[in-house]
Amino acid sequence: MAEPKTNELMEKIVSLCKRRGFIFQSSEIYGGINGFWDYGPLGAELKRNVRDHWWRAQTQYREDVVGLDASIIMHPKIWEASGHTTTFSDPMVDCKTCKGRFRADQLDSTPCPVKPSKMVCECDGEKTEPRAFNLMFKTYVGPIETVDNVAFLRPETAQAIFAQFQNVNACARQKVPFGICQIGKAFRNEINPRNYTFRSREFEQMEIEFFIRPDEVVQKIAGNVATYADGMDTSAPQANWGWELWHRHWVEERLKWYESIGLGRDTLELYWQEKKELAHYAKACVDIQYKFPFGTQELEGIAARGDFDLTQHQKHSGKSMEYFDEEAKAKYVPHVIEPSAGVDRLVLALLCNAYTEDTVPDEKGKPETRVVMKFHPRIAPIKVGVFPLLKNKPDLVKKAKEVRDLLRPHMTVFYDEAGAIGRRYRRQDEAGTPFGVTIDFDTLGEKPELLDTVTLRDRDTCKQDRVKISDLVPLLLQKVR
Numbered sequence: 001m002a003e004p005k006t007n008e009l010m011e012k013i014v015s016l017c018k019r020r021g022f023i024f025q026s027s028e029i030y031g032g033i034n035g036f037w038d039y040g041p042l043g044a045e046l047k048r049n050v051r052d053h054w055w056r057a058q059t060q061y062r063e064d065v066v067g068l069d070a071s072i073i074m075h076p077k078i079w080e081a082s083g084h085t086t087t088f089s090d091p092m093v094d095c096k097t098c099k100g101r102f103r104a105d106q107l108d109s110t111p112c113p114v115k116p117s118k119m120v121c122e123c124d125g126e127k128t129e130p131r132a133f134n135l136m137f138k139t140y141v142g143p144i145e146t147v148d149n150v151a152f153l154r155p156e157t158a159q160a161i162f163a164q165f166q167n168v169n170a171c172a173r174q175k176v177p178f179g180i181c182q183i184g185k186a187f188r189n190e191i192n193p194r195n196y197t198f199r200s201r202e203f204e205q206m207e208i209e210f211f212i213r214p215d216e217v218v219q220k221i222a223g224n225v226a227t228y229a230d231g232m233d234t235s236a237p238q239a240n241w242g243w244e245l246w247h248r249h250w251v252e253e254r255l256k257w258y259e260s261i262g263l264g265r266d267t268l269e270l271y272w273q274e275k276k277e278l279a280h281y282a283k284a285c286v287d288i289q290y291k292f293p294f295g296t297q298e299l300e301g302i303a304a305r306g307d308f309d310l311t312q313h314q315k316h317s318g319k320s321m322e323y324f325d326e327e328a329k330a331k332y333v334p335h336v337i338e339p340s341a342g343v344d345r346l347v348l349a350l351l352c353n354a355y356t357e358d359t360v361p362d363e364k365g366k367p368e369t370r371v372v373m374k375f376h377p378r379i380a381p382i383k384v385g386v387f388p389l390l391k392n393k394p395d396l397v398k399k400a401k402e403v404r405d406l407l408r409p410h411m412t413v414f415y416d417e418a419g420a421i422g423r424r425y426r427r428q429d430e431a432g433t434p435f436g437v438t439i440d441f442d443t444l445g446e447k448p449e450l451l452d453t454v455t456l457r458d459r460d461t462c463k464q465d466r467v468k469i470s471d472l473v474p475l476l477l478q479k480v481r
């Protein structure tokens with residue numbers, strides 16, 4: 001089937017998301033509010049699966065990362081130390097004709113090959129001089145609105161990890177190298193929220209700060225610092241790894257993770273920032289980008305940030321951020337590798353990646369076009385649909401409900417008895433449900449050898465296999481975990 005054009009494709013995805021309850025505009029009944037989105041029943045499940053899978057990958061499958069769940073509003077000095085108060089601003093220009101507001105660095109009439117989705121002011125009117133615009137949302141803590149009570153909604157989750165470094169270090173029984181991870185809301189008063197949920201004003205991040213030894217300490221302990229060579233296996237950490245190998249390790253780990261939820265390497269691109277693009281303290285930064293229908297854009301940044309953040313907090317708080325390394329018999333401020341991903345951008349990538357139109361035979365064998373969301377079973381909102389073949393046959397309905405109740409403790413199940421079976425399959429195809437279980441007369445023993453068996457339908461191939469009810473739980477669990 002011909003590939004739909006970019007805009008047409010995004011329109012179809014946006015419309016499906018609303019119709020099927022993945023994503024709604026926030027406050028829609030009041031005309032919406034720009035840059036804010038709500039997740040409907042299917043979207044909420046999808047997002048939860050993404051978060052849970054990420055959290056499990058870090059804290060359950062690794063021994064060297066522990067979790068944190070910090071507050072959104074923190075002491076305003078945090079943002080002075082991190083540099084957000086002074087530098088977290090985009091230069092911005094206003095168009096005097098159309099009154100549009102644009103990021104000065106993104107306003108361009110010629111598309112850029114590196115960052116292709118630059119904004120274009122349609123009327124091309126005269127612009128004001130660029131002005132700084134702080135992206136942090138301001139509020140007041142307590143009943144009195146004075147400058148002393150100003151606080152900010154966090155623009156990233158990372159800073160709480162640095163601020164709590166010593167508390168976690170004191171209790172977690174970890175030794176450097178180790179990491180702290182966090183999932184949570186972040187807020188940025190973006191000048192131009194756009195591309196659906198891609199650039200929002202309220203969003204969620206999944207961040208890891210992985211603390212490592214400075215290279216001099218690695219040299220002292222291991223006698224050398226390994227250097228990266230093309231094709232090197234970076235999956236098993238070694239004692240002689242400095243920041244470069246740890247950085248490579250995390251890039252590879254994160255790519256593997258994306259692959260495990262259905263974003264294969266062919267859907268992603270790595271963008272290595274050039275020296276001149278890097279922050280002054282950063283040693284390297286790579287963006288993992290997804291090929292969205294509106295352009296190839298960042299999903300996650302993985303930066304080697306040196307000891308900048310902890311040192312800043314040490315300076316501003318007056319509290320030591322040093323770590324005593326027993327093996328090195330020395331104290332130092334750990335360096336950090338930071339994989340920082342956005343949940344909402346990832347959910348959007350998963351929606352774009354899943355959206356498929358294909359042609360399959362209908363119940364009478366006639367070809368029909370269907371929309372199917374091909375989510376990886378691990379993150380699919382609903383794992384299995386359960387259908388009695390007919391709703392007016394009490395024995396079929398009773399058996400189908402038994403099967404639903406058997407599966408429920410293990411996975412999300414959707415029970416549906418309304419309408420023709422083909423229609424019910426299509427509804428689940430659009431929701432991205434990878435498996436369908438149908439209870440028919442053979443289940444009830446019409447053919448005695450098929451008693452207590454059901455058909456198990458595969459969403460992508462539409463193939464149906466006959467399986468025993470008693471085999472369903474292990475069979476499905478193996479596919480959806």
Ligand code: ATP
Pocket residue numbers: 156188190197198199200201202203204205298299300301340341342343344345
């Ligand atoms: P961009 O250049 O697109 O503004 P950034 O480089 O400022 O992003 P980071 O500060 O590195 O982003 O944040 C880490 C991650 O948080 C990003 O990779 C992205 O997934 C997510 N993120 C950042 N800003 C937004 C936003 N406005 N809306 C949705 N997700 C965001």
